[in-house]
Amino acid sequence: MRKTPLYDTHLKLNAKMVSFHDYFMPLQYDSIINEHHCVRRNAGLFDISHMGRFEVLGNNALPFIQHAITNDAGKLADKQVLYTPICNELGGILDDILVYKWHNRHFMLVVNCANREKDLVWLKKQAVTYQPLEIKDLTDSVSLIALQGPLSGRMIENTLNGKFDCLKKFYFNDLIWDGARIIISRTGYTGEDGFEIFANAEHVVKLWNRFLDENTQDGLRPAGLGARDTLRLEACLLLYGNDMDETITPLETTIDWAVKFDKGEFTGKEAMLRQKTKGIDRKLAGFEMIDRGIPRHGYPVFKGNEIIGKVTSGSFSPTTNKNIGLCLIRFQYARVGEELQIQIRDNTYHARVVSTPFYKRKFT
Helix, strand or coil: CEECCCHHHHHHCCCEEEEECCEEEEEECCCHHHHHHHHHHCEEEEECCCCEEEEEECCCHHHHHHHHECCCHHHCCCCEEEEEEEECCCCCEEEEEEEEEEECCEEEEEECHHHHHHHHHHHHHHHHHHCCCEEEECCCCEEEEEEECCCHHHHHHHHHCCCCCCCCCCEEEEEEECCEEEEEECCCCCCCCEEEEEEECCCHHHHHHHHHHHHHHHCEEECCHHHHHHHHHHCCCCCECCCECCCCCHHHCCCHHHCCHHHCCCCCHHHHHHHHHHCCCEEEEEEEECCCCCCCCCCEEEECCEEEEEEEEEEEECCCCEEEEEEEEEHHHCCCCCEEEEEECCEEEEEEEECCCCCCCCCC
């Protein structure tokens, strides 16, 4: 089992620790619902150092990235961030990642922790025809924390003594804090405004503590994986291994917008073009329960007496006070308003397909 540099800090905060893809990670410090509401109303601080971080360097870095991802990195400005799937030759989703562009010869990739080793092998294999190119795994040397919530802008300025209101969503910048370089990215996985902060592993404990010391009086609290999951589901942000995997293409999910067929060749393009021409057989759809019952990953979805798919993610939604979920079902039943049945243990419960996201932050 692996530990992030913040492991001992989590224990001091009385976190409930769990095993998560070979890492000891905090599930919760308070109740999951309290942490969820805190992020929606004020702000929460997350340790996300388990995520993989790769650096890509070389004259062919941009064409390599373009071939490896489905989205279009060619349109990125310097210091802009791009969300994208990476797919295999059959169009199956190997991972969904963030691409950070410093400039055309320097990128950073943030990948899911469960896929770190697999992604690194796959990327290095893809890179063979783009030499000279260097791919470095920075995961153990660079830590990552997330400050998320409507008060995050004020809190990051309190902590780092700088102005960050000009940093637009999905852009990043770097600065020197306490003698060390850190990277501030206006990104997140909660559906709220927020920042993700990269810092050297030896500095991250001091940075974490500084955030809490400076902002606890304004409502900042540490938050764990439990709240992170309910927050991301309300915002309809997909979870790899649940809502997508190598057997599912982006066209079958809600991230089909991140496939840019007009950008040139990329891995999985031909397979997805064939799928698009033939027509999609199944689709990821959001639903809310009509009957009382909480849907969970893997539960069968019925239309009448026929199984038409399965739940990929499901939970009680603290913000909407409803039981919600995502399901991968036959395409013809994925229309908003369609009524379905979810099997929960030995009974079936009525549900309805709804538009997503379930929650969207109101900008003021």
